[in-house]
Amino acid sequence: MMMKKIFRLFQNKTVLKYLMSILIFLIIGCVIYLFKSPKYEPTIKKKHNKSEIRKVLNKADILFDSYELNNSYDYFNKAQLLCDTDIYYIEYVYAITCMAAIEQMQGDFVASEILLTKTLPHLKKIKKPRFAANVYEQFGANYYYTYDYKNSLLYYQKALHLKTSTFRKIVVLNSISQIYLKQNKVKLAESILIPLSKIKTICKENKNVNDYEYARILDDLGLCYHQQEKPEAINYYKKALAIQLRLKNNYALLYTYLHIAEYFQLSNPQKAQPYAKKAYFLSNELNDASNKLQSLKLLTKTSDGQNLKVYTTQFIQLSDSIEKIRTTAKNQFARIKYYSKKDKDENLQYKAEKVKNELQLERQKNRNIISYIILFFTAIFSLFLFCYLSIKGRKEKNDAILKSEIRISKKLSAELAHDVYKTLTFAENIDLTKEDNKEKLLNNLDAIYARTRNISKENCTITTGKQYASDLKEMISGFKTPELNILLNGFDLILWDDIEKNKKIVLYRILQELFVNMKKHRESTLVSITFKITEKNLIIIYNDNGIGTKNSTPNLKNGLQNVENRIKTINGNIIFDNNSEKGFRLSFTFPL
Structure with a gap:
């Protein structure tokens, strides 16, 4: 019933006219909208590939190994800014961890901790546990240097429970022993260090690293015995010293020289002085102001006369210089942090713009989909209407032809049938041999022909x-x-x-x-x-x-x-x- 009403409605020419106008308007409107509507393109994504990030990190590593900490920090910072944390999270964590290590070495433990905190959301995505171990160890070191031994021990134990190599576990255990020494839990430290000192192969992959860590364990064990005032402390110091001299590891040598100087400081100042001097020269060479100050302090305690005066003057000057250096370093790091924050803010702005553009793109996409749907259904309906009108047109044409044929038939019947009948009757009933009758018959036929021709002309193209x-x-x-x-x-x-x-x-x-x-x-x-x-x-x-x-x-x-x-x-x-x-x-x- 409903379909009949619809078809009856379509038969109304006025309705069809308005309907076609609406369809044309819809199609033109959709096409104009699709072509003229503003195209929102997303902000061009920064194209930083892994090789570019790796190149910056390699440069930062080289500078770090050369103790150019400020420049190294700058490159690590550049690397972490290049990283899309959804893709290059490993490189991001590595760069941040190294930046935190530099902050730690510069004595800014709070800044180091803030940086390390940024890595925590990404650690669960990294399958290799060594990255998490690095972070936990640095947390432990930060708390160690700020005398928060409880939290330091907590993070070192977290690192210890990770599935890392034997070598890394030994390094962590050694760090834990140092916490126990600071807490005067000497026996606990000794219970860790003695078993470690009996392990000859700590790192299978690298003999130098193996020997370095072994020497460090011996040095720490010597420190443990030193705190207990046991004479065997010097034996462990000297064993560690022999390995470090062979390895030419100046940093390790510096600490061992200081430990030996401290060991002889009270009992034999003359023996302590050469080790203190060696520590002083090494700290000069390494540009290690803190240990240089410590070595000068030992020299003032083990010297007399003119030497005492010289070392005391140097100690005072160095103390003032260190204060200035630390102030300068803080200013330099403040500048780097400022630019880092600026870059971070720019990144946040970029991300906000990206989200905004993506939202606009999504809206545009939805509008386009709606327009395409309208166009699709309009096209389908137009096709249906076209087919309907074509069928209707053919039907009307056929009806018109039929009506025309009926009209012609009626006209032929009305105008010719009587004349043809009269002419036939006339031809049957009269004598056509007579000239008058023949002429009359011909006139009648001419009249019929003329009428037929006129009807034909009326309906011709x-x-x-x-x-x-x-x-x-x-x-x-x-x-x-x-x-x-x-x-x-x-x-x-x-x-x-x-x-x-x-x-x-x-x-x-x-x-x-x-x-x-x-x-x-x-x-x-x-x-x-x-x-x-x-x-x-x-x-x-x-x-x-x-x-x-x-x-x-x-x-x-x-x-x-x-x-x-x-x-x-x-x-x-x-x-x-x-x-x-x-x-x-x-x-x-x-x-x-």
């Missing part, structure tokens, strides 16, 4: 090209007889080529039907047709002297209904003259 004017004249002339005279006024003044094809066809049919109607219903002997153009309108005035229409409405059924219907199809209008006593008059107008 109308040419609308260059031949239109001559064909129209020929059609009009076809109605002219000895009894009927036809006058054309202004016909040749009309520019027929400028008139639209459909209007030419309508005009042809109207005039044709007027003549047919005139011959059937009015006994005219004269017909006048006037053609003129006024204000871009073509006016045709028809007059004949047949039966008039005074005070009566023309019988529209007598062919004139078609005339009125046809003129309306080209937006024209028709006027009948009802006041004519003799003859018939009408005029019709349509725009050019």
